[in-house]
Amino acid sequence: MADARGLVKRRAGARLWLSAGWLVLLVLVALFAPLLAPQDPLMQDLFAARLPPFWASGADPNFPLGTDSLGRDVLSRIMYGARVALSVALIAGILTCVIGSVLGLIAGYFRGWPDVVISRLVDIWMAFPPVLFSILLIAVMGTGLGSIIIAVVVIDWTRFARVIRAEAMSQGAMDYVASAQVSGRKRFSIMLTEILPNVMPTIVVLLTLEMGIAVIVEAILSFVNLSISTDDPTWGSMIAEGRLSIHQAWWVLVFPLIALFLTVLSLSQLGEGLKDRFDPVLR
Amino acid sequence: MTLIRRILLRLLTTAITLFGVAVIVFFVIRVVPGNPVAMMLPPGATDDDIARLKALYGLDKTIPEQFLIWLGGVLHGDFGTSITTRQPVLSLVLSRLPATIELSIMALVIAMIIGGALALTGTRKRGTKVEGTIDVTNGVALSVPDFLWGLVLILLFGVLWPIFHISGRISPSIDLPFSTNFYLFESVLRLRFDIWADLVSHMFMPSLALAIPLAAIIAQLLKQSLKETMHLDYVTLARTKGYDENHVITREALPNAVLPTLTLIGVQFTFLIGGTVIIERLFSYEGLGNMAIDAVINRDLPLIQGIVILFALIFTAVNLVVDLTYAALNPRLRNG
Numbered sequence: 034m035a036d037a038r039g040l041v042k043r044r045a046g047a048r049l050w051l052s053a054g055w056l057v058l059l060v061l062v063a064l065f066a067p068l069l070a071p072q073d074p075l076m077q078d079l080f081a082a083r084l085p086p087f088w089a090s091g092a093d094p095n096f097p098l099g100t101d102s103l104g105r106d107v108l109s110r111i112m113y114g115a116r117v118a119l120s121v122a123l124i125a126g127i128l129t130c131v132i133g134s135v136l137g138l139i140a141g142y143f144r145g146w147p148d149v150v151i152s153r154l155v156d157i158w159m160a161f162p163p164v165l166f167s168i169l170l171i172a173v174m175g176t177g178l179g180s181i182i183i184a185v186v187v188i189d190w191t192r193f194a195r196v197i198r199a200e201a202m203s204q205g206a207m208d209y210v211a212s213a214q215v216s217g218r219k220r221f222s223i224m225l226t227e228i229l230p231n232v233m234p235t236i237v238v239l240l241t242l243e244m245g246i247a248v249i250v251e252a253i254l255s256f257v258n259l260s261i262s263t264d265d266p267t268w269g270s271m272i273a274e275g276r277l278s279i280h281q282a283w284w285v286l287v288f289p290l291i292a293l294f295l296t297v298l299s300l301s302q303l304g305e306g307l308k309d310r311f312d313p314v315l316r
Numbered sequence: 317m318t319l320i321r322r323i324l325l326r327l328l329t330t331a332i333t334l335f336g337v338a339v340i341v342f343f344v345i346r347v348v349p350g351n352p353v354a355m356m357l358p359p360g361a362t363d364d365d366i367a368r369l370k371a372l373y374g375l376d377k378t379i380p381e382q383f384l385i386w387l388g389g390v391l392h393g394d395f396g397t398s399i400t401t402r403q404p405v406l407s408l409v410l411s412r413l414p415a416t417i418e419l420s421i422m423a424l425v426i427a428m429i430i431g432g433a434l435a436l437t438g439t440r441k442r443g444t445k446v447e448g449t450i451d452v453t454n455g456v457a458l459s460v461p462d463f464l465w466g467l468v469l470i471l472l473f474g475v476l477w478p479i480f481h482i483s484g485r486i487s488p489s490i491d492l493p494f495s496t497n498f499y500l501f502e503s504v505l506r507l508r509f510d511i512w513a514d515l516v517s518h519m520f521m522p523s524l525a526l527a528i529p530l531a532a533i534i535a536q537l538l539k540q541s542l543k544e545t546m547h548l549d550y551v552t553l554a555r556t557k558g559y560d561e562n563h564v565i566t567r568e569a570l571p572n573a574v575l576p577t578l579t580l581i582g583v584q585f586t587f588l589i590g591g592t593v594i595i596e597r598l599f600s601y602e603g604l605g606n607m608a609i610d611a612v613i614n615r616d617l618p619l620i621q622g623i624v625i626l627f628a629l630i631f632t633a634v635n636l637v638v639d640l641t642y643a644a645l646n647p648r649l650r651n652g
Contacts, residue, residue: 156329157336160628162590165608169620172612173345249461253594256463257609272467276598279475290467294460301459 049306052299059296063115071095072106074113074266079104083282099284101274107285110266111292117267118296120178121251125185126244132186133193134236140194141201142224151194158191167250171259181254185247192246193239200232234311241304245297252293268293319643326639330632337628338390341621342383373399373618386621395625396618400611405622409604413626414497415485416596416603420589422500422519423526427588428581430527431534438535439542439565450535457532462591466525466598473521481518483600490514522599526591530584537580541573548572575645582638586631 062069072095081104087097098108140151167184174180204210205228213223248268255269256276268289275286370376374385389396395405438450457465474482486492486499490511494502500519503512545551546569554568555561593605600606604623611619 153329153332153336156333157340159586160333160337160631161340161624162593162605162608162627162631164590164593165605165612165624165627168593168609168612169341169344169624172615245459246461249463253463256594257597257613276467276470279470283471283475286467287471290464290471294464294468297461297464298456298459302455305455305459 046306048302052302052306055295055299056303059115059292060119062112063119066109066112066116070106070109070112071097072109074105074109077103077105083278083285085282086284086288098288099282101271101285102278102282105266107271107288110271111268111289113266114268114271114289115292117178117265118248118251118293121181121185121247122244122296122300125182125247125250126240128182129186129189129243129247130193130236130240133190134197134232136190137194137197138201138224138228138232141198142205142228143220144202144205148198151198155191155194158188161188163188164253167254168257168259171254176259181251184254185250188250189243189246192243193236196235196239197232200235201228204228204231234308237311238304238308241300241307245300245304248293248296248300322643323640326636330636333632334625334628338387338621338625339383341624342386343379345617345620346379346382390625395622398611398619399616400614400619405618408607408619409622409626411497412602412604412607414499414501415601416589416592416605418498418500419519419523419526419592419596419601419603420585423523423530423588424581424585426523427527427530427534430531431538434531434535435538435542436565436570438539439546439569440561442543450539454532454536457528458536460529462525462529462588463594463598465528466522466595469521469525470598480521482521483518485515485518485602486511487514487518518601522595522601525595525598526588530581530588533584534577534581538573538577541576542569545569545573579638579642582634582641586634589627589630589634 078100081093081096081100082102084096084100084104085092086099086107087094089099092099096106096108098106098111100106101110136151140148166188170184170187171180174183201224210223210227213227214220251267252269252272255267256273258270258273271289272286272293275282275284275289279286367376374382377385386396393406395409397403398405398408401408434450434454438447441447470482473480481487492499492511493506493508496502500512500515503509503515542565546565551564551568554564559568592603593608595601596603596605597609604626608620608623608627610616611623
C-alpha cells in the first residue's frame, strides 16, 4: 500500500514538474519573443510560401518549422502567438476567478436572496451553449483582446460560482464559523478571513483549469475569425489557416496545435498536481 | 414533497430559465454598442435604407416593445424571419436540428462504448500496468477539449491515414431519397446501407471528437464505482460460488455500479451538445451549430435568437429528464 502511494506521488510529481517546465518555457518565449523569433512574424514572402520544416527536403534553415501559404515563419508566429495565449490565460483567468469566486462566496455563505438571485443566474447561464455565447458576444462587442477577455469572464464566472458556493455552504456550517459569528464579528469579514482561506485550494485548482479554457476560447474565436485581428499571430488563427491548407502544408496546422495541446494539458495537469498537494489525505 | 409537486416546481424553474435566456439573448444583441440595423446592412447604406429596414423588422420600436412582440410570436410558434435567407426561422432551425441530434447521439453512443470498455478492462486488470495506462490516457483525454481532439483526428485520419471523411455530412454525389432530415435514421429504416455507410464515414470523426472527453469521464467514474462495488459482500459471495471474474464484474458488480455513471452522463450530455457548435464548424458538418456561427457572422438576429433559444430548450429538457429519472429511480428522493 505504502509503495503504491509512493508510486502515485512520484508519478504525480513528475507530471507537475513537466507541466510547470513547459509553462515556464512558454512564459520565457512569450516575454523574449522579439529576441528569440528568427523572423518577423508578420513578414510575408510569397516566394518562400509553404516551405516545409527543417528536416524535410526543400527546407530553408531560416524557417525552422516551415512557412504558411503567405510565406510567414511558423516558429516566429507560434512564439508571438504565445503572448496572446498567455495574456488571455492570465488576465481572463484571474478576472473570471475573482468575480466568480466572490459571487460564489456570497451566495454560499450569506444565503437568502443573494443566493436565490445568483443561483438562478447560474441556471440561466448553464442553458447557453458556451461556444455560441462567446461567438455572439464577440460579434456584438467587436474583435480584440479586451473583447475576448470580457467574453471569457462573462461566460465562465459560473464555473467558479457553482463550485465555490457549494464549498462556502459546507464551510459555513462548521463550528469554527459559528464561533466566529458568536464572537460578534462582521459576516463579511468572517467570509474573507475564515471561509476564503479554506476554499482557496479549490479556487487555485479551478484557476489553472480556467486558464486552459481561456486559451482554448481564444483559439476557437480565432478559428472562426473573431479574435484579435486576422494579421496578428495567434495559435487559433494559425490553426484556422492550417485547416484550410492541410493537404498542402500540414505543418502549418501541426505545430501551433502541439503548442496549444501542451499548454492546455500542462495547465490542467498543474491543477491536478496542486489539488493533490492540497489534499490532506494524499499529503 | 410529493413527486408531482417536485415535477411542477422543476417545470416552473425551467420556464424561468428559458425566459431568462430569451431576455438575455434579445437584449445583449441590441443593448451593447452597435445597433442591429447597422449589423444587418452592408457598409455604405443610406439613412433611408436603415429607416426602412428598421420598420420592416419592427426595430423602430423600443427594445421592451420589440421583446414583447417577439415573445408573443414565439408563444404562437412564430420565431420571425431569417434576414439572410428570408425564410421562417423555425423551419430553418428544424431542418438542421436532425443533423445535430444524430451527431450528438452517435457521439454519446461512442462515448458509452469506449468509456464502458475502458472501465471494465481497468477493473478486470486492476493493479496492473494496463490499469495504469488507462488512468493516464483518461487523464489526457479529460484535460483536452473536443475542439483539439477534432483537430488531432483530422490530422490522423484525414491526412496522415485518410480513411474517414473530414468534411460535410454526406457525399454530394449521393441522391437522397429521404423524406426527413434524419438521414442516418432513415437510411437504416429504408435499408439503404450504402448511404448509411457514407453517412457514418462522415460522422465518425466529429462524433469521436465529441465523445473522447465524455468517454474519459465515464471510464473514470464507472471504474471507481466498480472498484467500490467489488469489495461488497455479495460480490465476494458470488466469487466463492465459483463464478469467474468476468461474470462477477459484468453480471454482479456492474448493475449496481452503473447508476451514478448514468446520472453523470445525463448532465455531461448537455456539454456534449454545446460542443457540437464548434465541432460542426471544424468538420463543415451541416448542423445547427454551423448554422449558428454563420448566423452570427451574417448578423442574422432573428436566426441567432431562434437557435440560442432552441439550444437552451434542449439543454433544459435534457436536465429535466435526468433529474426526473433520477428522482424516480432513487427511492430516497421519491417520498423525501
